[in-house]
Amino acid sequence: MLILHVKIMSRLTRCGASLLLIAMVSACATAPQDPAGQEIHAAKNDPFEPTNRYVFDVNLAVMDMAINPIATMYREGIPEPYRNGVRNFLDNLQMPVTILNSALQGDWENTAEASMSFFINTTAGLGGIFDIPGSFDEEPRKADFGQTLAVWGVNEGPYVMLPLVGPSNARDTVGLGVDILTDPLTYLLSPVWSYARTGTNAVAATSDSQSQVSELRRSSVDFYASVRSLYRQNREAEIREAEGDDFMSDDVFSLE
Amino acid sequence: MQISRLRLPLVVLAGFLSSAIAWAGIEDDASVFVDEHGNELIDILDLPQGADRRDQFQTWLSATFNLESLASLALGPYLGTASDDQMEAYEEAFARYIVVTYEARFDSFSGYDFNVMRARPMGDDDAIVRTNISGPDGTSYVVDFRVELYADGTFQVIDVAVEGLSMLKTQRDEFSAVIQRDGIDGLISSLNERTALVEASAN
Numbered sequence: 001m002l003i004l005h006v007k008i009m010s011r012l013t014r015c016g017a018s019l020l021l022i023a024m025v026s027a028c029a030t031a032p033q034d035p036a037g038q039e040i041h042a043a044k045n046d047p048f049e050p051t052n053r054y055v056f057d058v059n060l061a062v063m064d065m066a067i068n069p070i071a072t073m074y075r076e077g078i079p080e081p082y083r084n085g086v087r088n089f090l091d092n093l094q095m096p097v098t099i100l101n102s103a104l105q106g107d108w109e110n111t112a113e114a115s116m117s118f119f120i121n122t123t124a125g126l127g128g129i130f131d132i133p134g135s136f137d138e139e140p141r142k143a144d145f146g147q148t149l150a151v152w153g154v155n156e157g158p159y160v161m162l163p164l165v166g167p168s169n170a171r172d173t174v175g176l177g178v179d180i181l182t183d184p185l186t187y188l189l190s191p192v193w194s195y196a197r198t199g200t201n202a203v204a205a206t207s208d209s210q211s212q213v214s215e216l217r218r219s220s221v222d223f224y225a226s227v228r229s230l231y232r233q234n235r236e237a238e239i240r241e242a243e244g245d246d247f248m249s250d251d252v253f254s255l256e
Numbered sequence: 257m258q259i260s261r262l263r264l265p266l267v268v269l270a271g272f273l274s275s276a277i278a279w280a281g282i283e284d285d286a287s288v289f290v291d292e293h294g295n296e297l298i299d300i301l302d303l304p305q306g307a308d309r310r311d312q313f314q315t316w317l318s319a320t321f322n323l324e325s326l327a328s329l330a331l332g333p334y335l336g337t338a339s340d341d342q343m344e345a346y347e348e349a350f351a352r353y354i355v356v357t358y359e360a361r362f363d364s365f366s367g368y369d370f371n372v373m374r375a376r377p378m379g380d381d382d383a384i385v386r387t388n389i390s391g392p393d394g395t396s397y398v399v400d401f402r403v404e405l406y407a408d409g410t411f412q413v414i415d416v417a418v419e420g421l422s423m424l425k426t427q428r429d430e431f432s433a434v435i436q437r438d439g440i441d442g443l444i445s446s447l448n449e450r451t452a453l454v455e456a457s458a459n
Contacts, residue, residue: 032436036333040432219357219454221446225433229426237420252417253402
């Protein structure tokens, strides 16, 4: 449910890390004077909040104008089995990055699971269109370089809202850049196919979670703050999983 | 005389034993509570849309969640800063907001399956119960409930985490952002506004 909102916002598109500069420029939030306000200010870890909120509004406008209408047509016009095929195909393309980062994180089980699943789906699953269940009980978790940096002890750094990409932080933005550079498809696909992959990813992910995201948006008293909180919690859960910790930990419910 | 002298240590022993049993079994009792209430919800969500489903959902929500506790916890560091009048207005707005928005969020949910997987204690009177909820389309979610045991032996839920995302934490972060900008009164009017908006779109 909720996790999908964050995933779609964060993996909306993949674009150059140079866009980070735009988010970093200008307006910083000033720290409040009262104790409660100061506590909140420190906890939310968002020194570029005014700029981030502006970028968030622009992202939402792009979603509303371009991606949401296409995602609706896609969901209504294409039967589910075909949409599942597209999803499986796109997910399979992300496997090399998952395999590399599972290994860098020292998670050999996931490295093996992801390698096996990539091999079977690419061959027997005709390029990943059919998801052939492997000999493992669970699907491999997705791994990226932002997680790897976290496992290596790098702090998240300030929260940033990336244009078109969505919520991130300094660490995960560097991670995203490295993911693009270490993805074999970056070098194999021509720019047109790269854009096609990015666009289809955005549309397919949006079509899956559209109704839940719009429900959350309608009911939120501050949608920007909700997304910021959810992004952070989602990353924390992924990192705990990458470190082999069960996410049934006190951290999930601690209000620190 | 003889009897009462004998009875006293027995009562003390029995009391000690029963409290020891209750303490040792908090996660088991909490699991039973979550199992019962979770399956109740699944049945309610399977009802046809309409007034009956709405009423039952509301009754279920106020029996399962400690809305007063949730309201206080969601204020985070701002809890002590509200006046009594503000607190009263806030609690009222919060309860309606939760009922209406969650009803809308669960609107399209039906045909789900609910299973308690395991539980563990978290402190003396808290426990976390892990469940798995699977949908008709094959999707499944890990949902953790944080339940609190009260002095009268009853349980209530004070937080739910879906795939590691805590409802209370999200709400607290969101509410804090609004209070910082517009104060407690601003939060109360925002909650009322959203409740009205969601209600209008449901009709």
